[in-house]
Amino acid sequence: MTAQAFFIGFFGLASVWFGIVVFRTYSMMRSAIALLFSQTALGAMFLSMQAEFLGVLQIMMMATEMSIMAIFMVMFMMDPGGLGEMDMTHQKRLSLIAGFVSFVAAVAVAVFVDWGPVATTFPDAAQQTVDLGLELLDRSMLIFETAGITILTAMIAATAVAIQPVKKGDDK
Amino acid sequence: MKSDRDHIESSFMSMIDVTKDLPRSGDGLPMDWIDVPFGPLFPGLPGGLLLTFTLDGDTVAAANADTLAGNTLSLCHAISFNDFIQRLAKLDPLTPTSYPLLACLAIEDATGIAAETSTAKARLVALEKERIISHLSWLTLFAEQTGYDWLKDRASSLQTAFMQANIKQIIKLKKAVIDLHKRLQHTPLLKSCTRGIGQLLMDTDGGASGPIARASGIRKDARSSNKFYTELGFTILTSTAGDTYARLQLRLDEIKQSFRLIEKAAISSDSLFKKIMLVSESNMDTNNASGQAIIETPRGQARLQLTLENGQVTSAQLETPSTQHLTFIEPLTDQQELGSALLAVGSLDLSPWEIQQ
Amino acid sequence: MNTLIILVLLLLGAYFVAVLENWISKGRFQLGAPLFAAVAFLGRESFIPRKPDQLFYEVGPVLLLLSAILAAAVIPLTPDLIITDLATGALFINAALVYVLVALLMAGWGPDGAYSMIGGWRFLGQLIAYAMLIVMPITAVAMRAESLLTTQIVVSQAELWNIVYQPLGFVLFFIASMALAFLPPFDMMIAKGELAGGVESEYSGMRLAIFRLGRLVLIITLAAATVVFYLGGWQGLPGIGLPPWAWSAIKILLVTAAMLLIGRYIPRIREAHLLSWCWIFGIPLALLNIFIVGVLVLEFP
Numbered sequence: 078m079t080a081q082a083f084f085i086g087f088f089g090l091a092s093v094w095f096g097i098v099v100f101r102t103y104s105m106m107r108s109a110i111a112l113l114f115s116q117t118a119l120g121a122m123f124l125s126m127q128a129e130f131l132g133v134l135q136i137m138m139m140a141t142e143m144s145i146m147a148i149f150m151v152m153f154m155m156d157p158g159g160l161g162e163m164d165m166t167h168q169k170r171l172s173l174i175a176g177f178v179s180f181v182a183a184v185a186v187a188v189f190v191d192w193g194p195v196a197t198t199f200p201d202a203a204q205q206t207v208d209l210g211l212e213l214l215d216r217s218m219l220i221f222e223t224a225g226i227t228i229l230t231a232m233i234a235a236t237a238v239a240i241q242p243v244k245k246g247d248d249k
Numbered sequence: 250m251k252s253d254r255d256h257i258e259s260s261f262m263s264m265i266d267v268t269k270d271l272p273r274s275g276d277g278l279p280m281d282w283i284d285v286p287f288g289p290l291f292p293g294l295p296g297g298l299l300l301t302f303t304l305d306g307d308t309v310a311a312a313n314a315d316t317l318a319g320n321t322l323s324l325c326h327a328i329s330f331n332d333f334i335q336r337l338a339k340l341d342p343l344t345p346t347s348y349p350l351l352a353c354l355a356i357e358d359a360t361g362i363a364a365e366t367s368t369a370k371a372r373l374v375a376l377e378k379e380r381i382i383s384h385l386s387w388l389t390l391f392a393e394q395t396g397y398d399w400l401k402d403r404a405s406s407l408q409t410a411f412m413q414a415n416i417k418q419i420i421k422l423k424k425a426v427i428d429l430h431k432r433l434q435h436t437p438l439l440k441s442c443t444r445g446i447g448q449l450l451m452d453t454d455g456g457a458s459g460p461i462a463r464a465s466g467i468r469k470d471a472r473s474s475n476k477f478y479t480e481l482g483f484t485i486l487t488s489t490a491g492d493t494y495a496r497l498q499l500r501l502d503e504i505k506q507s508f509r510l511i512e513k514a515a516i517s518s519d520s521l522f523k524k525i526m527l528v529s530e531s532n533m534d535t536n537n538a539s540g541q542a543i544i545e546t547p548r549g550q551a552r553l554q555l556t557l558e559n560g561q562v563t564s565a566q567l568e569t570p571s572t573q574h575l576t577f578i579e580p581l582t583d584q585q586e587l588g589s590a591l592l593a594v595g596s597l598d599l600s601p602w603e604i605q606q
Numbered sequence: 607m608n609t610l611i612i613l614v615l616l617l618l619g620a621y622f623v624a625v626l627e628n629w630i631s632k633g634r635f636q637l638g639a640p641l642f643a644a645v646a647f648l649g650r651e652s653f654i655p656r657k658p659d660q661l662f663y664e665v666g667p668v669l670l671l672l673s674a675i676l677a678a679a680v681i682p683l684t685p686d687l688i689i690t691d692l693a694t695g696a697l698f699i700n701a702a703l704v705y706v707l708v709a710l711l712m713a714g715w716g717p718d719g720a721y722s723m724i725g726g727w728r729f730l731g732q733l734i735a736y737a738m739l740i741v742m743p744i745t746a747v748a749m750r751a752e753s754l755l756t757t758q759i760v761v762s763q764a765e766l767w768n769i770v771y772q773p774l775g776f777v778l779f780f781i782a783s784m785a786l787a788f789l790p791p792f793d794m795m796i797a798k799g800e801l802a803g804g805v806e807s808e809y810s811g812m813r814l815a816i817f818r819l820g821r822l823v824l825i826i827t828l829a830a831a832t833v834v835f836y837l838g839g840w841q842g843l844p845g846i847g848l849p850p851w852a853w854s855a856i857k858i859l860l861v862t863a864a865m866l867l868i869g870r871y872i873p874r875i876r877e878a879h880l881l882s883w884c885w886i887f888g889i890p891l892a893l894l895n896i897f898i899v900g901v902l903v904l905e906f907p
Contacts (some may be wrong), residue, residue: 106715107659113708133694137701140708141737147711148730202693206754285720293799307724307877394799396790396874398631438791438872441879587724588800588876 084125092118109147113139129202130209282310289317289601293394293591295343297601300578300594302587309590314578316601327561330356334526341569341602343386346379347546348603349526355553356562359540366477372525373477374514376544377507378419381426382411383547384500387598391497394595395442403429415519419511426508430501443494447581447593450491456573459549461597464499465491471545481513493596500598546570548598569603609679609689616678619830620822623862630866644815652811655717666713667813670820673705678827682757684840684850695756696748699831700741703786706824707733710788710795710805713817717808725795725804731877732785732792735884739782742892743775746899747835760839767838771902774895776836778888783828783865785880787821790869794877829861830854837861 095115099108120135200208213221287300294300297318303311320340328336333356337348350372357364364372385408392401407425414422433439451457451465462469466489472478473485486502488495541554549570556564574597581597582590624640655663679702680695682688692698707729714726748754750771751762769776785792796804809817833839837857840850848856 104659106711107662110662110708110712129692130694130697133692133698133701137697137704140701140704141733144707144711144730144733148727203753203755206693283720287802292802304720304724307727392873396793396797396799396869397872398790398870400873402633436872438875442873442876586877588794591800 081125081127085122088118088122088125092116092122105150106147109143109150112146113143116143127199127202128205130206287591293390293595295390295599295601298594298599302582302590304587307587309582309585309587312579312582312590314575314594316575316604316606318601319604319606320602321606322565322567324562324564327558327563329561331527333555333562333565338526340567341600343600343602344379344383344546344548346375347544347551350376351542351544351546351551351553352555353526354542354544355540355555355565356557357540358542359538359555359557361538368524369477370514371516371522373475373481374416374511374516375522375525377510378411380507380547381504382408383598384504385411387500391595394592395439397436397439400433400436416511416516416522423508423512426504430505433497433501439497440494443497443592443596444490444492446493446585446589447496447596448490448492449577449581456576457549458570458573459545459547459598460496460499460503461549461574461577464488464495469550471543471550478510481510483510493592496596496598548600548603549574551603567605569605571599571601571603572605574599575604608687611687612678612683612689613675615683616675616823616826619826619858619862620819622859623822623825623866626863627866630870647815647818648812650811652813655719655808657718658808659716659718662712662716663808664716664813666709666716667809667817667820669705669709669712671816671823672820673702673709674820674824674827676705677702678823678830680756681827681830681834682760682839683830683854685757687851688757691755691757694754696744696754696759696835699756700744703740703824703828704733704737706786709820713809714795714805719808721801721803721807722805725797725801725807728877729788729795729805732788732795732880735881735888736782736785736792739778739884739888739892740786742889742896743772743779743782744835746772746775746892746896749896749899750903752903756834760834760841763838764841767841768836772836772895772899774891775899776832778892778895779835780832780861780865782888783832784868787825787828787865789825789865791872791875792880793869794874797874800874825862825865826858829858829865832861833857 092115095111095118098111099115102108102111116139117136120132120139123129123132123135126132199205282303282305285302285304287302288294288296288298290296291298291300297316299315299317301313302309303313322337322340334349334352337352338345340348353364353372363369385404388404389401389408392398392404407422407429410422410425411419449457449461449465451462451467453467457465457467458469463486466487468485468487470485472483475483483506486499486506488499537556537558539554539556541552543550543552546569550568551570552568554566555562577597578594581593585593621640624643625635625637628639629635677699679689680692680698682691710729711726714722714724714729716722747759747768750768751759753759753762763771788795794800794804796806801807806814806817833854840854842848842850842853
């Protein structure tokens, strides 16, 4: 139990630290990779909490997503060699307030919500995966399918908006 | 993380602010442009070629090409025929036969003494052998560029075989040449990775010659006016697409054609080859004659004009194919992806040595 | 103990891949060549680029090696010889291998060199092509095994290997894993003739040795994954009495050899073509494969 608590704390702190690094660097690429490792640390936290599927999924998805985000950031913000000297912060006052408010809210939720009794037994990892699969195709199916279709629609719409309209009679 | 960089505290940067001063590229997406050198020692390009691409992402926004090994054929003083031939032999290490032959032909044109038929035939064979070797060497470079390892090994070993072979051994390489040709017709992906790349569509030759012009459908070949070639049934091979694939196919066909010409010329003894670079110096009294000759080198047409005084060469002007072809790099690479641009430059088969400065 | 054995085996496998690669590319079978090459790498001076991003530059090759080893952790060589039989093994292989991309991006971007940076970004483009073709065939494999446990996946093939049960999935996975290991013809990010070595171009000495070692381990790991997912893992052909480890070894070596040989006989595929073929043909085929396997699993349990 103590080892588990230690690792949860360790990865949690690592996640926060990488999150800070995101704003302390002047390069898009470093910023993106720092964000990736922040999310990976979060995935490792899930692993320490024995939520294996969730942890592995988080670690896998974030690597792809953040890398793709990195290329878009570099493409649009022109930071090819990382020598852009860009400031990663803006609207400081607003973000400070927003950050502080959400931090307080999160702490309040953690402290004041009645979480019920601490679980002493839990299904093993393989059973967790099975349960998750049944959950996804049972009660929560509608929610997840709706979310999936929405994201797909958004992606197609974004692509369609990004493509320059072709004028009629224009070959290229 | 480098947090100790000095930077100017900036207010909120909008994308429009950041990108407004950047050059616009063809796709309308503003990005930082970087200058990247390719050469003089780049693995996929001929050594000595100085190529600089200005890259806009993976796209070539501008290209600048030059040579590190170019030549200037200017004569400070009159030199003897054989010295002149020697000098042209050293002009381009990639084609050590074509240029001295060109010099012999020009001198013979000036002095009016034609070579014997057997010598002329031997010259034809030597030139065609050089064409095969040169095209194989291009194939090696092409394979290096496209990462086609089997072809790289095959073409380079075949090239070595041709370079070391005497006339009898050359005839024995027939099967290897035909096999290589057949193999490259059936290689998967080869067509898709070269089709439409480096396309040159020409109505007039625009200075192009050799396989580049012929792959674009221009019927231009200095060999067609040579009677020894027409006797052997030489016809100009052309293709119409004008892209890298057409050039590849044309060069492969030319390898086969050159091989057939060598076969038909039927030279049995190697001793003839010793005489091909010699011109008769008996007629030393030729005064102020001038002569010119055109030869179809593996890369295209080379022309030499020279003036003789008292049996010595006093001035000479050389036109080489690569000098002209160098100017195609810019239009061929403009707004191309980096890989395609390099393939297009490679398909021109430039020889940095023969580029005139 | 298993961890140690598998690490040693991975190293041996990597050595074998190096010998094989040398044999295929140079035509000479030299058992000692990789050893001499490694010694030469270690002895050579390490050139450091002028303005590297120190952290990325150093971490890139190590992360490549690490992610390949992590992926190997869930691959069973015999029923017992596995580092950790994770309940999400088939997914974990994926998760570990995605960090190959992160490693290449870091190694490409870190040295502040044009060739390597373009190489790194090219690999990202390649990921967009192959990623789905790794995940979707694995999904079909897991569907048949009704488990993400890699050992369970092997056991599910006791009667019929997946290469026969779902040949389409095998072909897609095989091609995608070649793309993941940036083997020719998918090697445009380390191409000599196009980028002068690409991601590798700014590395030398020790760091290059680690990078190359990482790639060799990656190749052997992917070959082992192919064996586990499609070729029945440690299970042998009936009638031939070889121990399970020997079957694993033979199959892995054969798959590796096939991966290395194919690239030699075809030119490098172009980036745009790879992307369009993967999305126009690859993904519909992978979906078809999932559908076929679904029907088979439901109709002939």
